Amino acid sequence: MAERTVARARPLARPAWSWRRHGATVPRLAVAAVLSLFAVLPLVYMATTSFSPVGNILTVPPVLIPPHPTFVNYVEAWTDASFSRYFFNSAYVTMGTIFLSTLLSAVTAYGFASFEFRGKEAIFYFLLASLAIPSVLMIMPQYLLMKTFGLINSRLGLILLYSSASIPFNTFLLRSFFSGIPRELNEAMQLDGVGEFAMLWRLTLPLSLPALATVGILGFNGAWDEFVLAVTLLNSPAKRTLPVALMVFQGGHTTAWGPLFAASMIVTVPQIVVFAVAQRWFQEGISVSVPQ
Amino acid sequence: MAEVTAKHVFKRFGEVTAVNDFDLKIRDKEFLVLVGPSGCGKTTTLRMVAGLEEITDGEIYIGDRLVNDVAPKDRDIAMVFQNYALYPHMNVYDNMAFGLKLRHFKREDIDRRVKEAAEILGIGQLLKRKPKELSGGQRQRVALGRAIVREPQAFLMDEPLSNLDAKLRVQTRTELKKLHARLETTAIYVTHDQTEAMTMGDRIVVMKDGVIQQVAEPQEIYNRPANMFVAGFIGAPAMNFLKGRLVKEGDNLYMDLGTSKMLVPAERAKTWLPYAGREVMFGIRPEELIHEGAFREAHPDWVVPARIEVVEPMGSETYLYLTVGDQAATSRAEGNVIAHDGETMEFAINMERVHAFDPETERAIA
Numbered sequence: 001m002a003e004r005t006v007a008r009a010r011p012l013a014r015p016a017w018s019w020r021r022h023g024a025t026v027p028r029l030a031v032a033a034v035l036s037l038f039a040v041l042p043l044v045y046m047a048t049t050s051f052s053p054v055g056n057i058l059t060v061p062p063v064l065i066p067p068h069p070t071f072v073n074y075v076e077a078w079t080d081a082s083f084s085r086y087f088f089n090s091a092y093v094t095m096g097t098i099f100l101s102t103l104l105s106a107v108t109a110y111g112f113a114s115f116e117f118r119g120k121e122a123i124f125y126f127l128l129a130s131l132a133i134p135s136v137l138m139i140m141p142q143y144l145l146m147k148t149f150g151l152i153n154s155r156l157g158l159i160l161l162y163s164s165a166s167i168p169f170n171t172f173l174l175r176s177f178f179s180g181i182p183r184e185l186n187e188a189m190q191l192d193g194v195g196e197f198a199m200l201w202r203l204t205l206p207l208s209l210p211a212l213a214t215v216g217i218l219g220f221n222g223a224w225d226e227f228v229l230a231v232t233l234l235n236s237p238a239k240r241t242l243p244v245a246l247m248v249f250q251g252g253h254t255t256a257w258g259p260l261f262a263a264s265m266i267v268t269v270p271q272i273v274v275f276a277v278a279q280r281w282f283q284e285g286i287s288v289s290v291p292q
Numbered sequence: 293m294a295e296v297t298a299k300h301v302f303k304r305f306g307e308v309t310a311v312n313d314f315d316l317k318i319r320d321k322e323f324l325v326l327v328g329p330s331g332c333g334k335t336t337t338l339r340m341v342a343g344l345e346e347i348t349d350g351e352i353y354i355g356d357r358l359v360n361d362v363a364p365k366d367r368d369i370a371m372v373f374q375n376y377a378l379y380p381h382m383n384v385y386d387n388m389a390f391g392l393k394l395r396h397f398k399r400e401d402i403d404r405r406v407k408e409a410a411e412i413l414g415i416g417q418l419l420k421r422k423p424k425e426l427s428g429g430q431r432q433r434v435a436l437g438r439a440i441v442r443e444p445q446a447f448l449m450d451e452p453l454s455n456l457d458a459k460l461r462v463q464t465r466t467e468l469k470k471l472h473a474r475l476e477t478t479a480i481y482v483t484h485d486q487t488e489a490m491t492m493g494d495r496i497v498v499m500k501d502g503v504i505q506q507v508a509e510p511q512e513i514y515n516r517p518a519n520m521f522v523a524g525f526i527g528a529p530a531m532n533f534l535k536g537r538l539v540k541e542g543d544n545l546y547m548d549l550g551t552s553k554m555l556v557p558a559e560r561a562k563t564w565l566p567y568a569g570r571e572v573m574f575g576i577r578p579e580e581l582i583h584e585g586a587f588r589e590a591h592p593d594w595v596v597p598a599r600i601e602v603v604e605p606m607g608s609e610t611y612l613y614l615t616v617g618d619q620a621a622t623s624r625a626e627g628n629v630i631a632h633d634g635e636t637m638e639f640a641i642n643m644e645r646v647h648a649f650d651p652e653t654e655r656a657i658a
Contacts, residue, residue, distance in 0.1 A: 184377035187344050188438075192391035193365035206381040 043268070050074065050261040057257045073262035077249075083263055085238065086245035089155060090224060090267075093241055096159035097166070097223040098216050104163065105170030105215060106208075110200050112171065113178035114186075124175075127168045135165065139232055146233060153236050161233070162223045170215045177211035178204055210284030217278050224271055242267045294355035294445040295320050296341060296478060301350030303336050303502075310336045312502040314350070318446075323472050323479045325493030327486060328525070333502035334482045338448050341480060342371050354445055365394075370439035371448040375455060376431045378423040378438075384410075385419040388438045402441075409437040412471070429460050436471070446478040453488065465491055486526050490514070498522045515645075520654040523575045523647060529611060532576045532621040535651070540568040547574060547646065551617040555593035557643050564648055564657055572657065575647035578611070578624035581639050583631075588640040598623075599636045614639070 044064065049057055050073050052066040077083045112124055142161055143152075151157030181204060189203050205212065227243040234240055246267065249260035275282070296318040303311040311333040318324045326334035339345035341352055343364035352359050359367050370391075378387050385406055392402045410416040413433040423431055432452060439447055453461045453468075469492055472479050483489055489496045490510045498505040498513065498521070506518040517523035523531045536549040538556070545561040545568060546553040556564060564572075581598075582588070588595055598614040598621065605627070612623040612631055616639075623639060631637060648657040 182375065182377065184373040184375055185379065187342075187364075188371070188373060188377040188379070190344065191342065191364045191369070191371055193394040203379065 109174035213281030328499035
C-alpha cells in the first residue's frame with residue numbers, strides 16, 4: 001500500500017527549476033525561436049499583405065495586422081487573373097505526378113526489395129546516381145525529349161518529367177520500407193495462395209501506407225511549386241500552373257503586390273494543409289518502420 | 293491427413309550443406325518433433341516440406357504426391373511461424389479467413405470454419421481485433437486458428453512457443469498436444485527446446501549439422517541415446533560425461549574412473565566387453581548419480597566419492613555440482629538433501645543405467 005502511494009505521488013513532484021539542469025535549454029530555445037522567426041515572418045507578412053487594401057501594402061514601417069482587412073486581392077487573383085484555372089492545372093499536374101510517381105516507384109522498389117536478379121545493386125546505385133545530377137542540366141535534354149514525343153505545352157509532359165525526377169528517391173525510400181516487412185509475412189501469404197505480384201497490393205502496399213504517404217507528400221511538394229520546368233515547357237497561358245502564373249502580376253514597371261500575395265497564399269495554403277494533415281504518416285514513413 | 297515422406301533430401305547453400313541426406317517417413321496423424329541446436333537444419337527441413345525452400349536433391353511426398361515442384365499454396369499444408377506472421381492490416385477474422393477466400397470457399401463455409409476454429413481456441417471474442425491489439429498468447433492462438441481453418445493434410449510449426457513467456461509456454465504446450473489429438477492431423481514441429489520435444493512429440497528427430505542423429509520415441513531417446521550428442525542434448529541438467537576405462541579383472545568388468553572403480557552389471561558387461569582395456573566415455577544422467585543412503589548401502593560396488601562444488605536448491609530437488617576425481621559432474625538429489633560447498637560426499641552411480649560411448653566415434657556402445 002505504501003509503495004503504491006509513493007508511486008502515485010512521484011509524478012506530481014516536479015523537480016525544481018535549476019540553471020544546472022535546465023540552463024542548456026535556454027540558449028537552445030532562443031536559437032530555435034530566432035530560426036522559427038526567420039521561417040515564419042515572411043509567411044505572416046505574405047498573409048497579412050494579402051488581406052490589405054492597396055494603400056496599406058509595402059508601407060514603412062510594415063503593418064503586420066491590417067486595420068481594414070479585405071478579400072479584394074483574392075477576388076482579383078481568383079477571377080480576374082484566372083487563378084481558378086491555374087489552380088486546376090496545378091492540381092491536375094500534381095495529382096497526376098503523385099499517382100504516376102507513386103505507382104512506378106512502388107513497383108520498382110518492390111522489385112528491388114523482393115527479387116534477386118543479376119546486377120540488382122548496380123542498377124539500384126545507377127538509379128540513385130541520377131540524384132546527383134543538377135536538375136538544371138537536364139532541362140535541355142528533357143525539352144528535346146518532350147519535343148520528340150510531341151509533349152511540349154502539355155500537362156502530361158510535365159507529369160512525366162516530374163514523375164521521372166522523383167522516382168529515384170521514392171524508390172530508395174520505398175525499398176527500405178518494403179525490405180523491413182518481415183519475410184514470414186510474405187511466406188504466410190505464399191502459403192495462403194497469394195502470387196508474387198498480388199503480394200504487392202495485398203500485403204506490401206497496405207503495410208506501407210506511411211511510406212506511401214511520405215512519397216505522396218514529397219510528390220506534392222515537388223510538383224505543386226515547381227517553376228523552371230513548367231515555365232520552359234508550357235507556353236500557352238491556359239495551361240500555366242500556379243508558380244508560373246504568379247508572374248502575371250509582375251509587369252515591366254509595376255507589380256500588383258496585393259493580388260500577388262493573395263495568389264501566393266493560394267499556392268502556399270494547400271501545401272501547409274497537406275503537410276499538417278499528413279505529417280504523422282510522414283514521420284512514420286521517414287523513420288522506416290513497419291507496424292507488426 | 294497424410295504421411296509425409298522425405299527421401300534422401302539435401303539442401304545446400306553454396307558450399308554449405310544445411311540438410312544432409314534427410315530420410316524419414318512421418319506417419320499419418322503423427323506429432324513429429326525436429327529438435328536440435330541453432331543451425332542444425334531443422335527449420336530448413338520444415339521449410340522444404342512447406343515449399344518455401346527449394347530442395348537441392350531428394351524427394352518429398354505429402355501423401356502419395358511428389359511435391360518437389362508443387363507451389364507452397366498447392367501442397368495442402370498450413371504453417372505456424374515463430375513470430376506468428378499475422379497480417380497486421382487485417383483483423384483476426386480476416387487473418388483466419390484470408391486463405392479460404394483466396395481458395396474461393398463459399399462465404400458460409402468460411403464463416404463456419406473460422407467460428408469453429410475460434411471456438412476451439414477460445415478466441416471467439418477477438419475476431420474483430422487487429423493483431424497489434426492482442427497479447428502474445430492470443431496472437432499465437434490466432435496463428436494456430438489460421439492453420440486450423442485450412443483443414444490441411446499436415447501442420448508445420450516453426451518454434452511457435454518460443455515467443456511466449458515460460459508459464460504460458462508450458463500451458464500452451466499441453467493445449468497444443470490436446471488440439472493435435474482432437475484434430476488428428478499430421479504435425480511437424482520444430483523446436484530447439486528439448487523439454488518441448490520430450491513432452492510433445494510422438495517421435496523426436498534429433499538433428500545436428502544437417503544430419504539426423506536419432507529418430508525415436510521420447511523415452512527411447514532419453515534411455516538409449518544413439519550418440520554423445522543426443523545424450524547431451526536431451527535431458528536437463530545434461531548427462532554427465534566421465535572419461536574412464538573398462539577394466540577386466542577375472543570374470544568381472546569394471547568402470548575405472550582413475551580414482552575409483554565400479555562393477556559393471558553382468559548384462560552390460562556382455563555388451564561392453566569388446567572395449568575392455570580401452571578408454572571409454574561414460575554417460576551418467578544426473579539422477580543416476582545417487583546420494584541417497586539406502587541405494588549406496590545396497591550397491592557398495594558402485595560408490596564413488598565426490599567433492600561438492602556448488603549446491604543449487606530448486607525446491608523439489610537439489611542440483612549438486614561435483615568433482616569426481618578431476619572431472620565435473622552434476623547430481624540431481626532430493627530437495628531436502630543436506631550438502632555444503634567444499635565437503636566430500638559419497639555417491640553411488642546406478643550402473644544399470646550408465647551409458648558408454650566410443651570416444652572416437654562418439655557412438656553408443658550397444
